[in-house]
Structures are given as structure tokens and as C-alpha cells.
Amino acid sequence: xxxxxxNNVVELVGRPRPRSDDAPGRRRRxxxxxxxxxxxxxxxxxxxxxxxxxxxxxxxxLVDVDLGGAxxxxxxxxxxxxxxxxxxxxxxxxxxxLAAPTGIENLSLVSGAMDALxxxxxxxxxxxxLVEQLQTLDTDYLVLDLGxxxxxxxxxxFLVADHGVLVLLPEPTSVENAYRFLKAALFRxxxxxxxxxxxxxxxxxxxxxxxxxxxxxxxVVKTVAESHPDAAVLLERSLRDFRVKLVVNQVRSPADQxxxxxxxxxxxxxxxxxxxxxxxIAYDDAAWQTVRKRRPLLLDAAGSAAATGMISVAEALxxxxxxxxxx
Amino acid sequence: MTATTEEPTLYDVLEVEPEASLDExxxxxxxxxxxxxxxxxxxxxxxxxTQLDEVRAKLDEAxxxxxxxxxxxxxxxxxxRFGTSTLWAEDDDDEAPLPPIEPGPxxxxxxxxxxxxxxxxxxxxxxxxxALALDxxxxxxxxxxxxxxxxxxxxxxxxxxxxxxxxxxLSGDWAAAVPAAARASPPPEVEATAAExxxxxxxxxxxxxxxxxxxxxxxxxxxxxxxxSSGGGLPPSLGLRFKPGPPPERPEIPAAAPPLPAxxxxxxxxxxxxxxxxxxxxxxxxxxxxxxxxxxxxxxxRRVRESYxxxxxxxxxxTRITRIxxxxxxxxxxxxxxxxxxxxxxxxxxxRELRLDPARVSKTYLLAAQRAHGRAF
Numbered sequence: 001x002x003x004x005x006x007n008n009v010v011e012l013v014g015r016p017r018p019r020s021d022d023a024p025g026r027r028r029r030x031x032x033x034x035x036x037x038x039x040x041x042x043x044x045x046x047x048x049x050x051x052x053x054x055x056x057x058x059x060x061x062l063v064d065v066d067l068g069g070a071x072x073x074x075x076x077x078x079x080x081x082x083x084x085x086x087x088x089x090x091x092x093x094x095x096x097x098l099a100a101p102t103g104i105e106n107l108s109l110v111s112g113a114m115d116a117l118x119x120x121x122x123x124x125x126x127x128x129x130l131v132e133q134l135q136t137l138d139t140d141y142l143v144l145d146l147g148x149x150x151x152x153x154x155x156x157x158f159l160v161a162d163h164g165v166l167v168l169l170p171e172p173t174s175v176e177n178a179y180r181f182l183k184a185a186l187f188r189x190x191x192x193x194x195x196x197x198x199x200x201x202x203x204x205x206x207x208x209x210x211x212x213x214x215x216x217x218x219x220v221v222k223t224v225a226e227s228h229p230d231a232a233v234l235l236e237r238s239l240r241d242f243r244v245k246l247v248v249n250q251v252r253s254p255a256d257q258x259x260x261x262x263x264x265x266x267x268x269x270x271x272x273x274x275x276x277x278x279x280x281i282a283y284d285d286a287a288w289q290t291v292r293k294r295r296p297l298l299l300d301a302a303g304s305a306a307a308t309g310m311i312s313v314a315e316a317l318x319x320x321x322x323x324x325x326x327x
Numbered sequence: 328m329t330a331t332t333e334e335p336t337l338y339d340v341l342e343v344e345p346e347a348s349l350d351e352x353x354x355x356x357x358x359x360x361x362x363x364x365x366x367x368x369x370x371x372x373x374x375x376x377t378q379l380d381e382v383r384a385k386l387d388e389a390x391x392x393x394x395x396x397x398x399x400x401x402x403x404x405x406x407x408r409f410g411t412s413t414l415w416a417e418d419d420d421d422e423a424p425l426p427p428i429e430p431g432p433x434x435x436x437x438x439x440x441x442x443x444x445x446x447x448x449x450x451x452x453x454x455x456x457x458a459l460a461l462d463x464x465x466x467x468x469x470x471x472x473x474x475x476x477x478x479x480x481x482x483x484x485x486x487x488x489x490x491x492x493x494x495x496x497l498s499g500d501w502a503a504a505v506p507a508a509a510r511a512s513p514p515p516e517v518e519a520t521a522a523e524x525x526x527x528x529x530x531x532x533x534x535x536x537x538x539x540x541x542x543x544x545x546x547x548x549x550x551x552x553x554x555x556s557s558g559g560g561l562p563p564s565l566g567l568r569f570k571p572g573p574p575p576e577r578p579e580i581p582a583a584a585p586p587l588p589a590x591x592x593x594x595x596x597x598x599x600x601x602x603x604x605x606x607x608x609x610x611x612x613x614x615x616x617x618x619x620x621x622x623x624x625x626x627x628x629r630r631v632r633e634s635y636x637x638x639x640x641x642x643x644x645x646t647r648i649t650r651i652x653x654x655x656x657x658x659x660x661x662x663x664x665x666x667x668x669x670x671x672x673x674x675x676x677x678x679r680e681l682r683l684d685p686a687r688v689s690k691t692y693l694l695a696a697q698r699a700h701g702r703a704f
Contacts, residue, residue, distance in 0.1 A: 176372035262362040262369030270374050
């Protein structure tokens, strides 16, 4: 497969990227934690995932890309670092210079707080620079804490990641937003890849022919294959790479426990795409209390049910990389 | 999988291997119910209701066929799989005391039912009930005609003089009971019926009563037969199309209950204090009992709407379907209805508002429209 330059975001997320196996040696992993809805524990998951990975000996950089509502530093119990992502965007400060220590070994934080009025929605140009820097940062794991909603830059960060982690709560509002987020991301991936491959018009037509927003990727690929078989192969690969990692947070009942598996099955059934289930995190007063105290869950309530779940989520994530890295 | 066609096989639908044992199939059905059932969070807002209902219908079909050894065997043949029946029969032999294929109880039970049903409906239900119950609880379930959701009872149900109920399983004998109730002469004579223990059938005119109570007995018998099997992991209907819950299990109406129920729900809409006594108690809603295989036309939809005491105007406001469309739907004026895509949307929407199964409503209504009007649907 050809390697494409990282000229712009469309290139980045749109073209099929080289599979990780192609890259020699250890390689940084980008993990993006999203979920569509606010208040579902994205920052909590990001922070503690970062801690768990760091404790397992990986070098981890947490990046708060919730540009309008950055509060990852609060989850970690530290003050907002001096430099933030806005310096990258506005002054071209290198990302490395911004990574602040967190007091936890192997773990540093880049704050995303952007106070300039329009900085929370950086222009495409700025986003591209940001993404480029993220991709070249010297670290093992880059954990991006995404904001709520389905804005383009949120989705692009999700698509850029090696692991798009979707957090959802077992409740209708969260599930609804999570699916909206997923579908938006999938659609963007499809659109961009098709565009990069020069078959955007075919893909568009395929999407619209049935008047349904929920045509399966496979159907679109099939339609594209009729006229552009080569492009269809790449398109399919790109879509297949859209393999979301699922975390179900605040699980209370046995029925909640099964939601994760059911979501994976339903997504596969209707969209034909695989999803990896990383695990469930128990609803736990301890988690809530640690947030109140502004102390990370894994440090302050290490034995709690929520912390245990968090650790197994981190382990499941690392396990996904293992076979590839070993190769 | 092994199928050479492009169409997914019923095994694909349930996401099992064609060699799957009965237990594996049951587990798969249960999983499917958890994942795609009406209560499942995992499909909330994932796709539109029509798509979902298509999948549910396929799952229902797959379960009905694959959990029934006879139907499974002939299905296997139809997709070019020979000898599977032997395969899985062996599996089950290993796991359970009673091999499903063994001609013994199964072979005897079925014809017996038919004879019995034809001749002496009154006498037979209890014995049959036992026979079935035995089969279900002891056999691994392929006997499970009872387990096989909709079709089996239909087969059994042919017996009682054909007038009876293909779908006692889900919601009682709607076809016989409700229209009768709806048209029957009102309350006075209802008392006796309501006092009867079988409260499943709404009260009826005396003429219908005898017949009805027979039917009720039958349907209860069948439903009870099925219930144990659901303990074995198999709900009578998958609960995919309709909400689960075998109605006859409900406790009887307390003796004190005032004897109005049946004819009333049609007229009375918002009388909360009556709710517990009405036929569809389990929802806490006033509702006509509608079998899973009901064919919906305008008339039936109108009756359901009226049973909620909703005016066309109210439904129009709540569903945002224009009143004209609603009127045309209820009057079966197919030629004035919009194109199928839109019509389906209207039907699904309306069905949801009326707490009906959207897939069933749109499918049967569109089919009727097609038949009547020759529309290309």
C-alpha cells in the first residue's frame, strides 16, 4: 500500500493508513476517548487509563483535546499547566514543550484549555498542525480526552487514533448519543476515504440511493466496487479499520453488564463492523468521591470496584496491541 | 458459512454454526432476545424501527424453525445440508436423557392431539397438556413444539375446530374474543364470565361464552405447557415482536372486581381506576388483545385507536401524521395514500403510538394494500 504524506487532515484520516505491522519496532499508540454525550466519564476514563498504562511501565502523554471544556488536570488533581494546546495553534510551540509532569511517573499532561474566544474551534489548518505534532510525539501512549458532541475536530481526533475508545453509560440518552457519534465518525471516515480515492461521487450516490442514513458500509463498498473495484478494496480496508473499543461506565445491574456485549453484537449486525469490548466499570461511590476530592481514582481508591474495572479496561486495551507489537 | 447462496442462512441469523446443538441454539436465541428485544438498550437509536423489526422477524423465524427438530431437518435439507439432523440429534443424546428424534412420545403425542382436538375438545386439553409438559421438561426440548414459538401452537390449534386460536400464546384469542366483545351486547350478562377463573378472554355475550371458555382453557393449557419450556431458556415467543410474558399466568381477577371489563375498553379511554381489570392488564393500559399474527387493516387500527379513547385529531397531533392520511389509512383508501416509503413511515409511527408492533402493522397493512390495490409495494 502506498504511504501518503500528512498534508492535511483529509489525507490523514481519509486515506488508509499503513497498518501498524508495517512500522518497525515500538510505536506510539494514539488512544482517543470519546462518547458523544457529556458527563459520562470520558475524562475520568482518560485520566485513569493514562495512570494504569503509566503504572504498567508505558510512557504516557495525556492530551486534553476537549478544547472548550478542558478539565483533565482536575481529574488528575493538579493545576492547569501553564502552556496549553492553544500555544501550539497560535504560536507554534512544540507539543513536547507543553507536556507537564503530573506527579505520576511516566505520565505527563498537555492541557487543552483554550480561552481565546474562537480557539475552541481551531481552523482546519491549525488542527492539522496539531495532529501532525501528536503523531510525532515521543511517547508510548498518547491518550486524547475528547470533548462531548460530534463536532468535526472531535471526530477527526477520534479517527486519527489507533484506538477510538467509546465510553457509554447503560442508559438511553448515552446510548443514543454514542451511536450518533459513531455514525457521524463512520460517515466521515467513509466520505473522506472515498474522496481521497476519487470515488466520492459514487459513494455519495450509494448512500443516497436508498434514502437511508443507515446503509451499511458493506453496501456502499459493494456499489463502489461495481465501477471502481480497486478503490473499493481500499475503501473497505479503511472502513474495516474503524474498529471501535467499547467501555461501559457506571454499570449497576447484571442487565447493565450485558449491555456492552449487546452493543458489540448489534453494531456488527447492522453495520457489519467489529467492535472490541474492553469491559465495564462499576458504578461506584468511590469514583464520585475521588472526583469531589480532585484525586485520581486509581490513586485514591485503588481497591474500589471502579478502579478494578478501570485497570482491566487498560489491560484489555494493551492486550489488543500485544500481538501486533510482538510480530 | 456452508450455504452457497448469498442469502444468510437461519444459522447466520442466529450467529451459530449449522452444527450447533440445541442448547447452543437456545443460548443464541436468548442472546438475540437480550440484544434485539424490545427491552434492549443496545439497539436504542441505532437504526430505524423498521430495520430493527426486520431483524426481529428474521430472528423469530430462525428460532421457530431451528428449535423445532422436524422443521430444522427439513430446513437443513432445503439449504443442502444433509445429515445434520443426525449430527445434532447425537449431540442431544449425549446431553439429555431423551433423544429428540426417537419416535416414541413425540410421534404419539402429535397425532393424538389432532384427533383429540377434532373430536372432543373439552376432554382433551388437560391430557394433552400433560403430554406436552412432559415432553418439554424432560426432553431437551426439540419436542418443544412448545418451545418453537409461534408455529407449534398453530399446529396444535388447528385441532379445536379451526375456529380457535392460532395465537393463544401471546395474547389470548383476540380474533374470536375481541370483535365479539366489541360488538356484543353490553355489560349486564358479563357478571358470570368475569367471575370465572379464566379471565384471559374478555367477557362476552353468553352465546360466545361457552365456546370462549373452552378456548380459554385451551389457550391456558398451551400457555402453561410453554411456560416450563421457557424456564428451559425458551420464551414462548421470543418477545422480539411483542413484549414477552405469557398472559394466562396472570393471577385471576380478584373476586371483588367489578364485572365490566370487556366491552368497555373500546369506549372507555381514560378511566385509570378501571385499568387493573381490563384485558390487557399487564401493560397497565387499556388495550385490545391482539395476536401476533393479526392482519392489520384500517378498521382494526381504528378500533385500537378508539380503545385508547384517542381521536384522530389527537393522534395526528401526537404523531405529526396529517389527519387526512390517518383517515385514509383507517378507511383503507389505498389509492389516496402516499408512496410506500412514506406510507410505511406513517404506519410505523402510528403503530408505535398505538403500542402495536410496527413491523407487523406495516407489513400486513402494506400487503393488504398491495392485494387490494395492486400497488407495487
